[in-house]
């Protein structure tokens with residue numbers, strides 16, 4: 001990077017705290033890395049306070065509290081209160097399952113601003129099929145009701161896969177009845193467990209087009225609930241501007257204290273700094289990891305000479321590495337990439353596969369770690 005480029009680095013705006021990778025659900029599409037069982041809950045509440053002090057001092061304002069399931073971290077109320085005192089705008093990203101009784105009220109009193117609740121279906125069987133948790137449906141409905149009773153905004157996020165894409169209309173009606181203020185129908189992106197399960201999860205183009213049509217129909221009818229639709233990038237020809245560009249806007253801290261430019265960056269062969277060893281300021285501006293893909297010097301000639309590089313920044317680094325084993329490659333979603341055929345092949349295989357997905361849980365994670373060690 002040139003000195004000019006270095007001085008143009010802006011502070012992080014969005015900070016995401018992954019308070020734990022433990023989760024009572026076992027969703028097949030989870031983006032957490034396959035070896036998440038290796039990630040320890042190594043951050044004390046004082047460590048999280050230090051991160052909040054340092055990120056706020058840099059100018060960050062938006063704070064996501066996520067996981068795993070963040071409600072499983074016993075310090076969550078104190079962390080939210082600390083963040084609120086620093087004037088962060090706090091958003092809880094939760095499954096609504098597994099929290100202590102009364103925790104939501106305490107979070108509201110501590111200053112929590114919004115709740116983003118994951119609801120995968122209006123139908124109990126589908127919910128159990130996706131989450132492998134029989135009480136998920138009941139717990140989520142109770143949680144959504146509590147959010148509304150407390151007078152808070154309810155944002156619902158519905159992750160879409162082949163298992164629920166044909167229910168989009170019913171899901172929209174269901175979320176409307178729950179009183180959702182915003183609904184994001186998000187076709188999943190294929191990282192971590194989702195990539196492992198892609199053959200079982202990816203919907204067909206026909207299913208996708210139909211779901212968009214249904215969403216547009218309901219958008220017209222339900223003006224009081226805003227509905228967003230996110231398309232899976234495997235059906236696109238240009239990559240997404242992942243994280244708005246590496247190290248420009250987003251900062252994630254994982255349960256072990258690793259500072260990452262995106263949630264899955266530690267799947268890349270890069271050594272990431274830890275907030276227990278360095279200040280966030282040093283990490284954000286000076287660390288090798290955060291400077292790795294800033295600017296365009298790292299790009300291959302196809303991306304560097306592309307007029308769209310200012311828009312998509314060469315696409316997603318984690319996806320490039322997962323699909324090509326070279327993290328400097330163009331994101332293979334781009335049809336200018338030499339590896340675009342890899343994405344086409346995945347889509348083709350998935351469209352004719354009747355494989356069943358594996359669940360995201362500790363046993364499967366440990367199996368993955370074991371196989372990786374024995375075969376590498």
Ligand code: FES
Pocket residue numbers: 242243262263264265315316317318319
């Ligand atoms: Fe890591 Fe896109 S998810 S750069």
